[in-house]
Amino acid sequence: MKTAKILRYLWFAIFALLIVSGGCNWFGGKSPQQKPTPGQTPKPGSQQQQSAxxxxxxxxxxxxxxxxxxxxxxxxxxxxxxxxxxxxxxxxxxxxxxxxxxxxxxxxxxxxxxxxxxxxxxxxxxxxxxxxxxxxxxxxxxxxxxxxxxxxxxxxxxxxxxxxWFHASAGGITATAKEGLNYQEAEPPYIRSVQSPDDLAPADVKHWTAVFTKQEVLAALAKIGKSVNRLDSLAIGEKGPSGRVTTLKVNGQETVSGPNLRVALDSMKLKSMLLDKVEVSGNKVFFSGKGYGHGVxxxxxxxxxxxxxxxxxxxxxxxxxxxxxxxxxxx
Structure with a gap:
């Protein structure tokens, strides 16, 4: 009998010691935060990530x-x-x-x-x-x-x-990701269109004209999946919040992405989609605009x-x- 009491007291003492030391999680308490093993990426916002x-x-x-x-x-x-x-x-x-x-x-x-x-x-x-x-x-x-x-x-x-993202010159106003890059994912919450003091940009960035042949434009259209036999007209379609051209109309019917066409043509020559005018004359296509780059x-x-x-x-x-x-x- 005495032996049983001693064992019972000993058990309670061990149980109490475990609770005090935090070595068990029987009552829903949080176990100590483990350090990541070598090569393991810490979870975002964790103490390990912040210290690392x-x-x-x-x-x-x-x-x-x-x-x-x-x-x-x-x-x-x-x-x-x-x-x-x-x-x-x-x-x-x-x-x-x-x-x-x-x-x-x-x-x-x-x-x-x-x-x-x-x-x-x-x-x-x-x-x-x-x-x-x-x-x-x-x-x-x-x-x-x-x-x-x-x-x-x-x-x-x-x-x-x-x-x-960054670019050479916003032409006075920056773009959203969708209009400037034809960005297909959700618009990043930190991207915005703001007035930009591009006063010191050179004259050929503030205002410019780019000229392409019809054949060059037709080849660029084919690159972006718009195969057209002839080019009778090319006109500005829709514009985004900053005024950049997001779509163009080919022959009054076919709609193409402005940013995609710019890259397919030559983004160093067709400097931006902040366009004032697009005109087809003879065998040439004229673009006039301002700024340099996607604008985002x-x-x-x-x-x-x-x-x-x-x-x-x-x-x-x-x-x-x-x-x-x-x-x-x-x-």
Whole structure:
């Protein structure tokens, strides 16, 4: 009998000790948060993800399209080449720094959502058609300073890197993703159309005329799946919120995507879809408009003017997007 009582008291003592130490979960309590195993991705918003975000600068593999090699480098080193390739190196440091924030955000967004450039087996590429422009030769002290002063800074929406689109000149107003890029997914909540101070853009960007032959336009139409035997007329159809042409009418009947036709023709020649006029005359097709690029996100010429006016890099980058925050991912 005494032995039974001793065993019962001993059992209660062990039971109480387990509850106090938190070593059991019998009453619905939360067990201690486990650390991720090596290679395991922390869940979004978890303490592990937040602490990992400020641990160290990533090393990435970049496909160098000029030589075909794959080169490992720190992300900030890669960015100096991107900023030098995407913006004029002699521009104000604050404009270059805004571009660094945008390019860094774009890079991380692509890596975290798509794995970078999976077809190359790398996190980035120097081929502008695949990723971003890159020019190691154009790097100067201004570029290095701009990247260093914004080290680790990215734009985030609800804690995630945004798809930080940018372009040369908005022609005075930026576009939504759908109208500027014919974006097929839901419009990102952080993309908006805003007035852009593109005053300093050169004359051939402020106003331009692009001329193509009918054969060139017919070939471009075929590229986007619109096979037409002849081209009697081409006219502006619908426009988006910023005034950009989203559709064109071929021969008064066939409707084609404006952004898609621009890329199929030559996006460096047909500079934007912020068009004033489209006209077919003889064997030629004339487009007149303003701005340069798809118009979504940050305007580089707008960033230049804002920097000249004394705006900080963070202010410039945030101006072109809605409800975004600056987050420093590494020191």
């Amino acid at each position: 975000a400020t641990q160290s600068e990533p090393e990435i593999t970049v496909y160098m399209h000029e030589t075909g090699e794959k080169r490992k480098m720190k992300l900030e080193e890669y960015l100096t080449g991107v900023v030098a390739g995407e913006m004029k190196p002699e521009w104000p440091v604050n404009a270059l720094a805004a571009q660094a924030i945008i390019a860094r955000s774009f890079t991380l967004h692509e890596i975290e959502t798509k794995g970078g450039v999976p077809e190359r087996g790398t996190q980035a590429s120097t081929d502008i058609k695949e990723f971003q422009a890159y020019s190691a030769q154009a790097i100067n002290d201004n570029i290095k300073k701009a990247v260093e002063m914004t080290r680790g800074m990215i734009l985030t929406y609800q804690g995630k890197p945004i798809n930080a 996100g940050m305007s580089q010429w707008g960033a230049n003017k804002m920097a000249v006016d004394g705006k900080k890099p963070e202010e410039i980058a945030q101006y072109y997007f809605k409800d975004v925050k600056i987050e420093k991912r590494w020191k």
